[in-house]
Amino acid sequence: MARNRPLLRVPPRGELLLRLTQRFPQFNGRAIELLNSIKLVSQIMDDTLSLRLEKYQLSEGKFFVLCYLFTHDILGNTAPGPSEIAENLSVTRATITGLLDGLERAGLVRRIEQVSDRRTVIVEISAQAKLLLEELLPSILDTVQPIVTERLTEAEQTTLLALLTKLESPLD
Numbered sequence: 001m002a003r004n005r006p007l008l009r010v011p012p013r014g015e016l017l018l019r020l021t022q023r024f025p026q027f028n029g030r031a032i033e034l035l036n037s038i039k040l041v042s043q044i045m046d047d048t049l050s051l052r053l054e055k056y057q058l059s060e061g062k063f064f065v066l067c068y069l070f071t072h073d074i075l076g077n078t079a080p081g082p083s084e085i086a087e088n089l090s091v092t093r094a095t096i097t098g099l100l101d102g103l104e105r106a107g108l109v110r111r112i113e114q115v116s117d118r119r120t121v122i123v124e125i126s127a128q129a130k131l132l133l134e135e136l137l138p139s140i141l142d143t144v145q146p147i148v149t150e151r152l153t154e155a156e157q158t159t160l161l162a163l164l165t166k167l168e169s170p171l172d
Helices: 014-023 029-054 060-075 082-089 093-105 127-149 154-168
Strands: 109-113 121-125
Touching (some): 029 060, 029 127, 060 082, 060 093, 082 121
């Protein structure tokens, strides 16, 4: 699946990295290799996920909104508002509004005005969406899990997770 995001499919290695570090002393070739590899793996996962979601006519954004709401429902948490969803998915409020509009038209979520404050809205996942995710999630996991489990031992998976978790915190 072609994406609009640029991605260097062949990370700079060997001679090129050597020449770049000679030309730019502050250049850390290993860090660039790692960052590019992380981006490439992320793109592979995104493409794999997108192919699976296309069958259900869901965008990645809509899928993650549904997953967030499904998680809230499973944990028995109070339904979140659009701002909370936007914050937790690291997107703008405007983006969430557009995603919720589409999900609401499809009958997968509903917005509910709070009686105590009509300016406050919560978003609930519909029964239809829950059934969709019950079918879709195992299919997605069967598709994406092998990308990791067939290539890495359990110890390697644990190490990689620990390392990636260290990189997750935002830079100052």
